[in-house]
Each structure stands twice: as structure tokens, then as C-alpha cells.
Amino acid sequence: MRNIDEHTITDAVLQSIAGTKDARLRQVMTSLVTHLHDFVREVKLTEAEWKAGIDFLTATGQKCSDTRQxxxxxxxxxxxxxxxxxxxxxxxxxxxxxxxxxxxxxxxxxxxxxxxxxxxxxxxxxxxxxxxxxxxxxxxxxxxxxxxxxxxxxxxxxxxxxxxxxxxxxxxxxxxxxxxxxxxxxxxxxxxxxxxxxxxxxxxxxxxxxxxxxxxxxxxxxxxxxxxxxxxxxxxxxxxxxxxxxxxxxxxxxxxxxxxxxxxxxxxxxxxxxxxxxxxxxxxxxx
Structure with a gap:
């Protein structure tokens, strides 16, 4: 997994989960990683935008309670x-x-x-x-x-x-x-x-x-x-x-x-x- 770049990283991640024993989990994770990486490349996501996305999801979780999801x-x-x-x-x-x-x-x-x-x-x-x-x-x-x-x-x-x-x-x-x-x-x-x-x-x-x-x-x-x-x-x-x-x-x-x-x-x-x-x-x- 050396010399990772924007073209090779997806295959490297997919190889890392190829041994997942649960076939359905392997299918879901493979598709998720593939589409997520394609999305990042398609929109040329910046680090600031990715940080904003993480902050958004963090705030979403913090807003959840026993009476609000x-x-x-x-x-x-x-x-x-x-x-x-x-x-x-x-x-x-x-x-x-x-x-x-x-x-x-x-x-x-x-x-x-x-x-x-x-x-x-x-x-x-x-x-x-x-x-x-x-x-x-x-x-x-x-x-x-x-x-x-x-x-x-x-x-x-x-x-x-x-x-x-x-x-x-x-x-x-x-x-x-x-x-x-x-x-x-x-x-x-x-x-x-x-x-x-x-x-x-x-x-x-x-x-x-x-x-x-x-x-x-x-x-x-x-x-x-x-x-x-x-x-x-x-x-x-x-x-x-x-x-x-x-x-x-x-x-x-x-x-x-x-x-x-x-x-x-x-x-x-x-x-x-x-x-x-x-x-x-x-x-x-x-x-």
C-alpha cells in the first residue's frame, strides 16, 4: 500500500476489506467506498468542505435525543x-x-x-x-x-x-x-x-x-x-x-x-x- 494517490487509494481500501467474512457486509462496504471515493473525485472535494461535512454529521448526532432523531x-x-x-x-x-x-x-x-x-x-x-x-x-x-x-x-x-x-x-x-x-x-x-x-x-x-x-x-x-x-x-x-x-x-x-x-x-x-x-x-x- 505504498505510493498511494488519488487514483490508487480506492483499490487499496477495497483490498483491505476484501476478506470480510459477512458477504452482505462486504458488498455494502465495497459499494459504499467505491461511490464515496467517486463522489469526492467528481466534485473535487476540498479539505475544508470535508471538515464541514464531518462537523455537520457530528452536530446531527449531538441533536439526537430520546424524543428526537x-x-x-x-x-x-x-x-x-x-x-x-x-x-x-x-x-x-x-x-x-x-x-x-x-x-x-x-x-x-x-x-x-x-x-x-x-x-x-x-x-x-x-x-x-x-x-x-x-x-x-x-x-x-x-x-x-x-x-x-x-x-x-x-x-x-x-x-x-x-x-x-x-x-x-x-x-x-x-x-x-x-x-x-x-x-x-x-x-x-x-x-x-x-x-x-x-x-x-x-x-x-x-x-x-x-x-x-x-x-x-x-x-x-x-x-x-x-x-x-x-x-x-x-x-x-x-x-x-x-x-x-x-x-x-x-x-x-x-x-x-x-x-x-x-x-x-x-x-x-x-x-x-x-x-x-x-x-x-x-x-x-x-x-
């Missing part, structure tokens, strides 16, 4: 998250499509009963959701786990509000009934900007991009015998459907959020403000 945000905004989803979660015809996971899911969402108000005081107009989970032959999927979460009317998730501490709101886990259905009350989702107080926000500003996501409700559904599904249901008519900062919109995932005048709600209660309903069907692919 800046690297997921970076992956989302570079389109890598949706690319890996498209490659790994192709669904058979008729199955609900997957989209990005997002950086604000938590594993401590409260488990609630049918009809519960999962907003727990989060600001926003009331919304009543009726979702049905089916299999590929139209069969009801009973006892499926439905994990749902969303931002509030201020565009913030509960974990972005330090005043809440460990309290959780606008998120919950439910189980489908014998008919494959879940029913709950929440709030209408609104468009919101992703966090821009970190390195990802700086990258967006430097490249002239906006930070907005169209309004959506997150769903993660698991059931025995079926492939797990992580997806959103977007709100039709949102101004950012065609420019989602994380490239997560798919036409099949745009739902019909229906506006209603004050009056009787689907759960029998009387609502004195405008409210919305969402009726949504999900079709799972077999495992």
Missing part, C-alpha cells in the same frame, strides 16, 4: 427514507402503501379503549376517526394493534413540548374489534414545519427548501399473519401535498377529512364547534 430527519429530507421504503416495502395490488416513519414516534403511547379521546387536551378542532383493517381478501383483521400519533394544531408533537414532561397526548395504541375496526376521537391534523433548529434545518435553508409537511395522521398497524404497515393518511387539499419536505406523499394515502357543522357527533356526543370525521380502510398484505 435528527438522523431520521436527515434521511427523510434527503429522500433516503422513502427510497428504502420503496425498495423494501413494495405491496401487492390492493394493499395500503407504506410511507416514512418520522422522528417523533414513541414506545410509551397509552393503550386506550374504543371510542377514547386520544387528544388529551391537545389544541385543535375535534375529529372522529373510524378505521377498518382488512386482509387481502377483504377479511376483517381482528385484534390488530393500531398505533396512531400526530401533531397538534400548533404543528407540534407532544415530545416537542417540554412543559408536558413525560405526558403523552395526540397518540395512542388501540386494538381492532371483531369487525377489524377502531374508533377514536382526536384533533384535525394541520400542516407543520419539521424542526429547523438543528443541522437539518440549516441544510434546508442553505439549499433554498421549505420545511413543511402536509397535514397527516400516522398509523402503524401490526397483526399476526400479516406484514406490518407504517403509513400516513394525508388531508386532501393541503397546500404541501406536492412538495412534502420528506417526499412521503402517495396519492393512495390522501384521505377524505369531512367537515361538519356543530351538532351531533358519531359517538353520540354534541359538539359545539366545527368538527371533522375520517373514515379510512387499511388493507394489509399477508406475511
Amino acid at each position: 435528527e438522523f431520521i430527519l436527515l434521511s427523510d429530507t434527503l429522500g433516503v427514507s422513502m427510497l428504502t421504503i420503496a425498495l423494501n416495502h413494495a405491496k401487492p395490488a390492493g394493499a395500503t402503501e407504506a410511507t416514512v416513519f418520522g422522528p417523533f414516534h414513541t414506545i410509551d403511547a397509552p393503550h386506550v379503549e374504543q371510542g377514547a379521546d386520544i387528544a388529551h387536551g391537545a389544541p385543535g378542532l375535534p375529529m372522529f376517526v373510524h378505521a377498518v383493517v382488512r386482509g387481502p381478501d377483504g377479511e376483517a383483521v381482528a385484534d390488530a394493534e393500531v398505533d396512531v400519533w400526530q401533531a397538534d394544531d400548533d404543528g407540534l408533537y407532544d415530545v416537542q413540548r417540554p412543559e408536558l414532561g413525560d405526558a403523552r397526548r395526540a397518540r395512542a395504541v388501540l386494538r381492532t374489534d371483531a369487525h377489524g375496526a377502531v374508533r377514536f376521537r382526536s384533533i384535525v391534523p394541520t400542516a407543520y414545519p419539521i424542526p429547523v433548529d438543528g443541522p437539518v434545518g440549516a441544510m434546508l435553508a442553505a439549499t433554498g427548501r421549505h420545511p413543511w409537511r402536509p397535514a397527516h395522521l400516522h398509523f402503524m398497524i401490526r397483526a399476526d399473519g400479516y406484514q406490518p404497515l407504517t403509513t400516513h393518511i394525508f388531508r386532501d387539499g393541503d397546500a404541501y401535498l406536492d412538495s412534502d419536505v420528506v417526499f412521503g406523499v402517495r396519492s393512495s394515502l390522501v384521505g377524505d377529512y369531512v367537515e361538519h357543522a356543530p351538532g351531533s357527533a358519531p359517538d353520540g356526543s354534541v359538539v359545539d364547534t366545527t368538527f371533522f370525521t375520517l373514515d379510512q380502510a387499511f388493507t394489509l398484505a399477508r406475511a
